[in-house]
Amino acid sequence: MMFLLAFLRSFTIQASWNLHRLQATGWSVTIEPLLRLLPGGKHGRSYRDSMARACQYFNSHPFFANFAIGAVARAELKGVEPEQVEKFRDTIKGPLGSLGDRLIWVGLLPVASSMGLLATVVVSPFVGVITFLVVFNLVHVAIRFWGLRAGLRYGFSVGKALHGRILQSSIKFGEFAAPFVVGLATPVLAEQLLSDLDVGARVAAVIVAAITVVSLRWVLPTVGAARLGTVAIGVALIIGGLWL
Amino acid sequence: MTDAALVWLIVWGTVVGVDLIAGPQIMTSRPLVAAVVAGMIVGDVTTGAAIGLVLELFAWDVMPFGAARYPDYGVGAVVATGTAAFAPGVLGIGVAVGVGLATAQLGEWSVQGVRKLNTIDFERNIEELENGDYVVARKLHVRGFVREIFRGAALVGVGLLLGRVIRDYVPFGVQSAVAATMIAAGLAIGTGFTSGLRAIGASGPKQLWYVAGLGLGVAWVLLQ
Numbered sequence: 378m379m380f381l382l383a384f385l386r387s388f389t390i391q392a393s394w395n396l397h398r399l400q401a402t403g404w405s406v407t408i409e410p411l412l413r414l415l416p417g418g419k420h421g422r423s424y425r426d427s428m429a430r431a432c433q434y435f436n437s438h439p440f441f442a443n444f445a446i447g448a449v450a451r452a453e454l455k456g457v458e459p460e461q462v463e464k465f466r467d468t469i470k471g472p473l474g475s476l477g478d479r480l481i482w483v484g485l486l487p488v489a490s491s492m493g494l495l496a497t498v499v500v501s502p503f504v505g506v507i508t509f510l511v512v513f514n515l516v517h518v519a520i521r522f523w524g525l526r527a528g529l530r531y532g533f534s535v536g537k538a539l540h541g542r543i544l545q546s547s548i549k550f551g552e553f554a555a556p557f558v559v560g561l562a563t564p565v566l567a568e569q570l571l572s573d574l575d576v577g578a579r580v581a582a583v584i585v586a587a588i589t590v591v592s593l594r595w596v597l598p599t600v601g602a603a604r605l606g607t608v609a610i611g612v613a614l615i616i617g618g619l620w621l
Numbered sequence: 622m623t624d625a626a627l628v629w630l631i632v633w634g635t636v637v638g639v640d641l642i643a644g645p646q647i648m649t650s651r652p653l654v655a656a657v658v659a660g661m662i663v664g665d666v667t668t669g670a671a672i673g674l675v676l677e678l679f680a681w682d683v684m685p686f687g688a689a690r691y692p693d694y695g696v697g698a699v700v701a702t703g704t705a706a707f708a709p710g711v712l713g714i715g716v717a718v719g720v721g722l723a724t725a726q727l728g729e730w731s732v733q734g735v736r737k738l739n740t741i742d743f744e745r746n747i748e749e750l751e752n753g754d755y756v757v758a759r760k761l762h763v764r765g766f767v768r769e770i771f772r773g774a775a776l777v778g779v780g781l782l783l784g785r786v787i788r789d790y791v792p793f794g795v796q797s798a799v800a801a802t803m804i805a806a807g808l809a810i811g812t813g814f815t816s817g818l819r820a821i822g823a824s825g826p827k828q829l830w831y832v833a834g835l836g837l838g839v840a841w842v843l844l845q
Binding site: 390391393396398401402403405406419425428431436439482487489490493494498505510513514553554555557558560564566568569571578582584585586587592593601602603604606607610613 | 647649688715719729737758762803812813816828831842845
């Protein structure tokens with residue numbers, strides 16, 4: 378029951394993200410149900426001490442933080458020295474962040490997004506949305522669940538789970554699957570976007586696309602697509618308005 | 622758009638805004654999902670899908686590493702779909718994408734605002750937190766979540782208002798609308814291509830996989 382509560386709370390780990398200790402509050406709220414199992418329960422001295430440690434600085438990949446939460450909960454329940462708990466927490470956040478970034482943001486998200494877009498174009502928008510959500514969340518929810526379980530099972534040796542064959546193969550697979558699917562989707566989506574325009578507008582759109590690539594890649598790499606797009610469309614409308 | 626559709630659009634936009642960071646991060650905050658569902662709400666799924674396609678390519682530009690700041694494209698997609706709904710053909714899409722991008726940008730700033738408020742709240746309660754007071758931690762967490770709900774609702778409201786003002790009061794003709802759509806499509810394609818180039822980096826095998834995918838995609842288009 379406490380495991381389930383901690384698992385569900387982990388979905389909101391970033392809800393109170395702050396500039397002082399980043400995910401600290403979310404971490405403490407997530408780990409709290411597991412700490413209720415300490416001697417004396419919610420009113421015991423060790424519960425309060427563990428909660429105080431739980432509010433210290435932490436930031437990692439939100440889906441992978443559960444590995445650390447489970448491991449720290451196990452250590453607290455086993456009465457490991459507080460210094461060791463804090464040292465572990467401090468050491469594990471970097472590797473977990475790196476693993477999460479590689480597997481989720483570099484691998485899974487582009488793959489799910491591209492598959493969703495392709496399904497939207499080829500089948501229907503509804504199928505596209507379902508494809509995206511199912512592909513992404515099968516992995517997302519599994520990682521949160523497995524992370525908390527592995528942390529509770531292995532404690533400070535949770536690295537064993539992180540070095541496991543399935544996770545490492547998945548990261549490698551994602552690193553190559555993502556470029557392939559993104560490459561596959563780009564021309565298909567481009568064709569779809571241009572299909573409603575007449576020939577002149579298509580040529581102009583391709584020129585805009587080329588200018589965008591040069592701008593975002595080399596000339597204005599820190600500006601970001603949203604700002605560039607807002608300015609470009611805004612300028613087009615203003616010029617169009619003045620013209621009329 | 623009916624009043625009921627407007628209310629549902631604001632509710633959906635709020636859900637999308639909260640999903641971006643606060644949770645559960647199941648990716649309803651992605652433009653494709655946000656726009657298609659918004660299209661269902663306003664009864665124009667085709668427009669929703671078209672906007673979702675454009676803004677999803679824009680969202681490829683984002684790599685949410687660590688404490689990175691990035692636009693709220695999901696709420697932008699909801700606002701853009703609400704703005705474009707019922708405009709004939711492609712006419713509404715370019716203007717709506719512009720409004721959606723501006724909303725997404727506002728969303729980035731609003732996230733920073735919420736984080737600053739969370740920080741002030743945290744610092745005010747730091748003594749109790751250091752003493753292991755869980756009730757204070759829980760209240761802090763809930764207040765953070767509530768701030769995100771308000772942020773999402775306010776953002777979608779401001780965005781829809783901006784769209785309404787631009788649609789009703791800014792004088793632009795058919796040619797301007799077509800030009801805006803053409804620019805939006807070009808920007809989306811360019812952003813998608815740039816994101817692909819960035820993803821493959823200098824890695825030889827990744828480049829090969831990308832080129833293989835690109836080749837297959839081009840063949841697919843030619844065979845259609």
